[in-house]
Amino acid sequence: MNVKEAYSYSVSFLGANGVDEADFKALTVVCHVAGIKNNEYHAHRDDFVITRQLADCLWKLKSGEPLQYVVGKWDFYESEFYVGEGVLIPRPETEELVELAVKQLKTVDAPVIIDLCSGSGCIGLSIAKAVPSSKVYCIEKSKDAFEYLKKNSDGIYNAILINDDIFNDIDIEQADLIISNPPYIKTDVLQTLQDEVKKEPVMALDGGTDGLDFYRVINDKWSKKLKPNGVLMLEIGEDQGKTIIDVLSDFNSVEVLKDMYGNDRMVVAKI
Numbered sequence: 245m246n247v248k249e250a251y252s253y254s255v256s257f258l259g260a261n262g263v264d265e266a267d268f269k270a271l272t273v274v275c276h277v278a279g280i281k282n283n284e285y286h287a288h289r290d291d292f293v294i295t296r297q298l299a300d301c302l303w304k305l306k307s308g309e310p311l312q313y314v315v316g317k318w319d320f321y322e323s324e325f326y327v328g329e330g331v332l333i334p335r336p337e338t339e340e341l342v343e344l345a346v347k348q349l350k351t352v353d354a355p356v357i358i359d360l361c362s363g364s365g366c367i368g369l370s371i372a373k374a375v376p377s378s379k380v381y382c383i384e385k386s387k388d389a390f391e392y393l394k395k396n397s398d399g400i401y402n403a404i405l406i407n408d409d410i411f412n413d414i415d416i417e418q419a420d421l422i423i424s425n426p427p428y429i430k431t432d433v434l435q436t437l438q439d440e441v442k443k444e445p446v447m448a449l450d451g452g453t454d455g456l457d458f459y460r461v462i463n464d465k466w467s468k469k470l471k472p473n474g475v476l477m478l479e480i481g482e483d484q485g486k487t488i489i490d491v492l493s494d495f496n497s498v499e500v501l502k503d504m505y506g507n508d509r510m511v512v513a514k515i
């Protein structure tokens with residue numbers, strides 16, 4: 245079967261089995277199996293596809309596995325990150341936080357950054373690559389996610405990986421920037437999430453009863469790890485824009501910014 249036939253077959257298979265976004269998912273798995281990027285499809289329509297590998301991907305999609313886990317990697321900011329069961333899939337909203345951070349860091353000489361709750365490392369490692377003079381500490385508790393963090397950090401010399409719990413006291417130098425996309429979903433909302441999101445680890449999503457547990461520890465403990473002119477940047481849930489201002493009580497200025505969809509999504513705070 246060639247790439248074009250495989251794509252046509254995959255769209256039909258996924259559509260017939262009620263998988264949403266069948267076109268995009270079919271294109272992505274076919275290109276993955278053919279070893280090409282999605283935008284190279286037309287140039288490679290006649291290439292040969294290994295049908296057994298494609299069938300495996302299609303059955304996983306049919307069973308509800310997220311597309312990103314099926315292909316095992318996903319584009320984020322300027323790189324590709326390995327992902328799979330046990331690690332959160334990087335989201336486009338989070339790229340906006342990275343863009344904001346990189347812009348801010350361009351004005352700082354040899355900045356020190358702490359990325360709390362690093363997951364795949366999409367935030368911390370993207371910053372480490374974009375700002376080569378920086379030193380980036382990436383802290384992640386989950387053993388499974390930490391394995392992806394290690395794999396994704398291959399060749400990035402200015403990232404220091406720490407497998408620990410951010411509720412612990414961690415001996416680390418003061419930073420110019422503390423950045424985090426922590427778990428922020430209320431515990432009782434977890435059950436109402438889409439089936440595909442439920443395949444992602446609970447530890448990456450569960451922010452406690454009111455969704456704010458991690459922001460509290462960041463305010464109470466991690467604010468002390470900021471240099472006097474340091475900046476805190478956070479991703480928040482779209483309904484947390486008002487409450488976050490009260491939670492970050494150790495900060496003098498707290499600005500809430502919107503994402504590309506017009507929802508409250510990012511916080512920039514200064515002591």
Ligand SMILES: C[S@@+](CC[C@H](N)C(=O)[O-])C[C@H]1O[C@@H](n2cnc3c(N)ncnc32)[C@H](O)[C@@H]1O
Binds near residue numbers: 385
């Ligand atoms: C929302 S995910 C964000 C991952 C990544 N930063 C991103 O933006 O895609 C939160 C991450 O925090 C990790 N985590 C949960 N509790 C933690 C804790 N107490 N200490 C450190 N990391 C924790 C989870 O395993 C998960 O990888």
